[in-house]
Amino acid sequence: MDEINHLTAQRDKHLSDAEQHHTKMAPLEALLEGDEVIEEERLTEIRKEHSSLKVPYDASKHRAWLLDAKITRREKLLNHETLMAGYTESMANWKADEQELNEKRDSLSTRLAQIQQQAEEDMAKARQAETDAATAYAQAVAWGDIEGEKNANADAQKAAKNLATATEHNRRQHLIITALEQELAIVDQHIAEAQREYGSIQKTAMFLARTVLEEQWNEQAQALMELGGKLWNVQGMLGGEHLSLMKLVLPQEGEDFHSWTWRELSDRSGKYSVQDILSL
Template identity: 70%
Template sequence: MHEIERLKVVRDKYLSEAEQLHTEIAPLEALLEGDEVMDADRAYEIRKQYNTLKIPYDSRMHHASIMGNKIARRESLANHETLMAGFTDSMANWKADEQELNEKRDSLSARLEQIRQQATEDLAKARQAETDAATAYAQAVAWGDTEGEKNANAEAQKAAKNLASATEHNRRQHLIMTALEHELATVDQYIAEAQKEHKAIERKALYLARTVLEEQWNEKAQALLDMGGKLWAAINLVGGDQVSLMKLVLPEEGERFGNWTSSDLSERSYKYTVQDVLSL
């Protein structure tokens, strides 16, 4: 935390200096962007003053940004357990929301399919009943069946009324289906939002994991380099050579993105005495 506070002091110093420069830049910027007509010499002088101030201003803002990134990295490392626990809980909550929404979607889809199928079947039955009644009436007329004609006519009228009722019922069912489809679209939107939020938090968690793993890698690498330095010293002490160790290239992760090489082993080897090497 002491390092974080030191970095904050440096960052704030850059920001303060940038702010002071900006107070001088602002009126010059206003003149350059304003509507005032200036002769070429005056415009040149103003532009020159502006550039003279803008360069150090941009430099200080750049360094302040670098310090800000360093601070953010160290604060993430210091609080990574709490941060990761928060990310994990948030992801679990969004995943639970998505599961609940998917269950609602399945229920709505099943009901919509049920009503759609029922609407089709009911209307088809009503139409078929009217067709059958008309056919029976025609057959009765053809065969001179007066009683059959009367009965078929009554059935046809009944079928026509039933078809009218079925058509009205079908209209209402389509209104319900439209409403269900709208609700499905709304649920799909919520599902997409839940997935998006989950993905965003997951990405933050992955960046945090990457930062922590980079630091852990560097720590392990330092331990390996120390052991390599000790091995280098042992080889020197017995008069051997370091052919295989000379090939070492170990990447440093995080802020520096450099490499550790055999020169780092050689440098470390000088701190080991015979007693150190014999201490296994």
């Protein structure tokens, strides 16, 4: 926390410096961007003065940005357990929402398929009944069956009425089908949203995990370097060579681009006495 406070104070100082430079730059920028006609010599002076202010302004803003990144990193490391718990809970909630939406989608899809099938079957049945009645009527006429002709005609009229009723019912069913399809589209949108939110939070959590793991890596690497320093020292005391250790390249992870090599082992080895080495 002390380091964060120190970095924050440094960042605020750079931001304050940048603001002071910007205050001086503002009237010059107004002149350069305005419509006022300025003599070439005066214009050159203004540009020169503006440039002399912009260089330290940009430098202060950049230093503040670098410090802000360091502050953010340290705040994440400081609060990583709470942050990760929040990310994990949010991911679980979005995953539960997606599961619930998928169940709703399955239910809607099943009902939609049932209504579509029923609508097709009802219309096919009504059309077939009308066709059968017409066929029976034609056969009765062909064979001179007066009674059969009357019955077939009655059946045809009944089938026509049933077809008209079935057609109206089919129209209503298609309204329901359209509404179900629209509801499915809405559910699909919510599923996609849940998946996007889950993925976004997961990515944020992965970035946090990387930061924490980088810090843990660096801590473990430092501990390994301490052991390496002792090993380097004792090998030297025994008159041995450091051929294997001289191949060491151990990268530092995170905000610094650095690798620990045998030179760091050599530097560290000098701080260990015989007593330090023997106190295993």
